[in-house]
Amino acid sequence: MPDILLHQYDSSPFSEKVRVCLGIKGLAWAAVDQPIIMPKPELVPLTGGYRRIPVMQIGADVYCDSQLIVRELERRYPEPTLFPGGGSLFGYASALWTDREMFQAAVAVIFGGLGDNVPAEFIKDREALSGRPFDPAAMGAAVPMMTQRLRANAALLSEQLRTGSPFLAGELPGLLDANAYYNLWFVRSAYPAAASAFDDSPAIRQWMERIRGIGHGQRSQISPTQALQLAREALPQAIPEGTDDLLGRTVVISADDYGRDPIEGTLIAASEFQLTVLRLDAALGEIAVHFPRIGFHLREYDRK
């Protein structure tokens, strides 16, 4: 059984980002398939309320958000690095471009294009997730504008690839590639007609082919029930570190964009990049749940 469990579903773009990173590192991992919409009764007990995908589990340590999953993979398995061009800044910071700007454009062209074909229960779920109306039929009107936005962002990639290097940071693939790739992969797989926004660039097509060729490492599959059993049998290995006025206190952590469900626990670690809460689940025992600082709010639990 591999140590790395990835709670995911195959059509999830943020999971594809992580799968590509697992491929670059050639790691063995097990996919734990979770539902595409709520409820997620075999995910939420692990995370304490976080519902988004992907989530990485290693024993009783649970890592939420692809940003932190990638950072933890690099920490535990440094070679081959996700930063072949040198420093990590552009790799990590590129997520703020791809996970927000590019993702928004991709979602708009996909769901605007699918229009009436999007199932009603999916629409209802994504409205609850975002707290905003999600109306693919109405999104259709914005498709031309959002296609331009996707095209303009993709043009940044073709411009970079004009340097002649096979990958964005040079000769070897890294996080910059995984980040830049997954939204284009999402468009191609979910609504191929919209891929014309970038498929007319041979440089992008060949680069995507190279990334596809990397694969996803050695993937196996286990059930969510097995994953919960593994959490039950393990103890958190999280190392308390960092400084924060709230260390040792009961806190609430929530995403700052969508899927803001609050997660409560005792703050046991707070590094520059990462927040860790310890939770006691009646069925699973102690679980350490880790979040990135960027993209999440931390506040003290208010007992009132």
Ligand SMILES: N[C@@H](CCC(=O)N[C@@H](CS)C(=O)NCC(=O)O)C(=O)O
């Ligand atoms: N910032 C998060 C975003 C994750 C995200 O939006 N994931 C999508 C799936 S790709 C999601 O959770 N959608 C709602 C759901 O699957 O329930 C990350 O980087 O992991």
